[in-house]
Amino acid sequence: MTILVTGGAGFIGSHVLTLFVEKYPEYHVYNLDALTYAGNLENLKAIESKPNYTFIKGDITDETFINELFQKHKFDRVIHLAAESHVDRSIKDPLAFIKTNILGTTILLNAFKDTWKNNFKDKLFYHVSTDEVYGTLGQTGLFTETTPYDPNSPYSASKASSDHIVRSYGETYNMPYVITNCSNNYGQNQFPEKLIPLFINNIINREPLPVYGNGDYTRDWLYVKDHAIAIDLVFHKGKNKETYNIGGFNEWKNIDLVKVLCQQMDTKLCRPSGDSEKLITFVTDRPGHDLRYAIDASKIKNELGWEPSVTFEEGLTITIDWYLNNDVWLKNVTSGAYQSYYNKQYNKNT
Ligand code: NAD
Ligand code: TYD
Numbered sequence: 039m040t041i042l043v044t045g046g047a048g049f050i051g052s053h054v055l056t057l058f059v060e061k062y063p064e065y066h067v068y069n070l071d072a073l074t075y076a077g078n079l080e081n082l083k084a085i086e087s088k089p090n091y092t093f094i095k096g097d098i099t100d101e102t103f104i105n106e107l108f109q110k111h112k113f114d115r116v117i118h119l120a121a122e123s124h125v126d127r128s129i130k131d132p133l134a135f136i137k138t139n140i141l142g143t144t145i146l147l148n149a150f151k152d153t154w155k156n157n158f159k160d161k162l163f164y165h166v167s168t169d170e171v172y173g174t175l176g177q178t179g180l181f182t183e184t185t186p187y188d189p190n191s192p193y194s195a196s197k198a199s200s201d202h203i204v205r206s207y208g209e210t211y212n213m214p215y216v217i218t219n220c221s222n223n224y225g226q227n228q229f230p231e232k233l234i235p236l237f238i239n240n241i242i243n244r245e246p247l248p249v250y251g252n253g254d255y256t257r258d259w260l261y262v263k264d265h266a267i268a269i270d271l272v273f274h275k276g277k278n279k280e281t282y283n284i285g286g287f288n289e290w291k292n293i294d295l296v297k298v299l300c301q302q303m304d305t306k307l308c309r310p311s312g313d314s315e316k317l318i319t320f321v322t323d324r325p326g327h328d329l330r331y332a333i334d335a336s337k338i339k340n341e342l343g344w345e346p347s348v349t350f351e352e353g354l355t356i357t358i359d360w361y362l363n364n365d366v367w368l369k370n371v372t373s374g375a376y377q378s379y380y381n382k383q384y385n386k387n388t
Contacts, residue, residue, distance in 0.1 A: 039065045042113040044098055044146065045120030047071040049228045050166070052081035053266040054117060059085040061270070066090050068111065071120065072097040075375055080367055081227045098142035108149040115162045116150055117273065118143065121197070124231050125170075126383055128193035129325060139196035140203070147207045156212070163215045164273055165204045169258070169283065170194035171219060174328035181219075182334045183281045190326045201281075208279045216276040218269065220284040221333045225262030225353065226360040230372060231379070233257075234354075237296060238361045239368060241303045241314045248384050251323035253293030256330040260286035261353035264346045271342045282342075285333025288350050293318075302358055321384070 041058065045051040046069030059067050071077045073095060085091050096103050098120050120142065122128065122135045147163065154161050172181045173188030187202075189195040207213040224232075230239040237247050268284045276282060290298075300314035307314075338344045348356070361368060372380075380386065 039114045040068065040111060041065055041115045041117060042068045042070055042111070043117045043119065044070045045077070045118075046093075047073055047077035047079055047081055048119065048123070049076070049081075049225075050223055050262055050265060051119040052078075052227050053225070053262050054119065054269050055082060055091070056085050057263075057266045057270055059088050059091045063088075063090050066092070068092045068094055068113065070094045070096055070098070070107070074122075075379075076123065076229050078227070078367075078371060080370070098146055099137055101145050101148075104145050104149045105152070108153045112153055113150070114160065115164065115273070116146060117164045117166065117269065118146060119166045122193070124229075125191045125193045126231070126324065127379075128191055128196070130382070132192035132196075135192050135196040139193075140199045143200040144203055147203065147213070151207060151211050151213055158212065158214050161214055162273070162278075163204065163207070163213060164269070165201065165215060165217045166269065167201050167217055167219045168194065168197050169219050169221045169285065169331050169333055170328065171198040171201055172331075175330040175332055177330065180332050180334035181283060183219075183283055183337055190328055194328075205279075214278045216272055216278070217281045218272055218284050219281060219333075220265055220268070221258035221260050221286055221331055223260055223262045223265050225357050226364075228262070230368065230376075233292065233295075234299065234357065235361060237299055238303065238358060239372060241300065241317065242307070242362075242365075242368075244317065246319040247296060247300075247314075247317045248319055248321040249293060249296060250321060250327060252320065253291065253296065255292050255327060256289050256332065257292070257295075258285045258287075258289050258332045259295070259350060259353075260284065260288065260346060261348050261350075261356075264348065267347065268338060268344050271344050272338070275342050277341075282338045283333045283335055284338060284344075285335040286346055286350070287335065288346070289330075289332050290350075299354070299358075302354060306358055306362060
């Protein structure tokens with residue numbers, strides 16, 4: 039089987055790729071990635087010289103290139119992760135999200151359709167999506183697979199659109215697909231623009247921790263390797279044309295999570311207890327900030343037997359240790375263009 043993984047140099051993609059390349063030597067796994075600011079081949083060191091792995095640098099919005107690539111390799115299956123993925127960036131530059139997440143996904147779908155015409159036996163287009171397509175919850179309730187889509191940010195709207203287009207190819211062209219909608223991930227290799235790695239990096243450097251609004255927003259956190267395990271399971275055992283929600287059964291208010299992170303960082307860095315908490319700074323809220331995300335993952339649990347394998351405490355410890363032990367990785371990704379993003383996003387003049 040030949041599998042095309044898109045966005046494999048990014049955060050989640052690197053864990054999915056590593057799992058597939060190591061676990062399935064009989065598959066040939068291609069990694070197509072444009073290596074944007076979020077893509078980093080350092081994330082794939084463990085598998086870069088494996089015989090069943092090939093890296094291809096390329097952009098999913100380049101239609102001619104994508105069509106030629108599919109004609110050349112005739113990928114049996116696609117796991118599509120490539121995307122612009124950060125909500126704050128989508129507020130500043132929505133068009134980049136529309137282009138990659140909607141147009142790019144459609145170009146891949148077309149190339150897949152044209153490769154296999156009507157002969158889709160054993161083929162699969164696996165679309166990796168987010169719980170943010172469902173919009174926001176109030177204080178109670180959970181997102182299920184039948185919750186109506188109601189996205190609020192350009193990021194989530196672009197992912198919602200791409201989900202709809204994938205479904206439409208299933209209905210119109212009978213293309214086999216699965217979609218998974220996952221909650222917030224954390225773990226090794228995550229670019230330090232998202233909450234947990236950003237705050238780890240800022241604590242290390244004794245920089246302010248910019249909590250949006252009053253910090254009273256809730257997210258459901260899942261350790262990234264558990265997401266990769268779920269993707270493996272759905273890839274092999276998921277039902278055609280089905281959606282599965284994936285979540286951590288692990289809701290945290292931002293401010294509570296940040297305080298736990300501060301305590302753990304104080305211990306790891308041998309700083310006095312309470313030292314990192316002093317860095318917490320409440321800043322202007324994100325426009326259209328979704329109040330709460332929480333996933334009902336009972337479908338994947340009941341049908342496929344998936345559950346998170348690590349607790350949040352375990353996952354957070356592994357994550358913090360990884361960032362502390364990989365200071366060169368962290369320094370590399372936070373040099374250059376990162377600084378100008380950071381200064382713009384957090385109104386820093388220095
Ligand atoms: P990421 O931003 O870390 O990585 C995205 C990768 O896609 C990068 O390697 C980047 O170089 C590549 N890419 C971007 N534009 C491209 C293009 N035009 N052509 C080819 N490659 C391109 O993202 P992530 O956090 O790993 O998310 C991966 C997927 O999972 C996304 O589709 C995202 O919507 C979804 N998701 C993420 C989370 C999360 O918490 N991070 C949760 C649920 C779902
Ligand atoms: P983030 O990691 O960007 O993920 P998402 O917006 O996709 O859920 O943000 C997680 C939560 O943390 C979200 O409620 C926004 C908040 N947040 C801050 O308070 N400050 C920050 O600097 C960032 C990046 C996020």
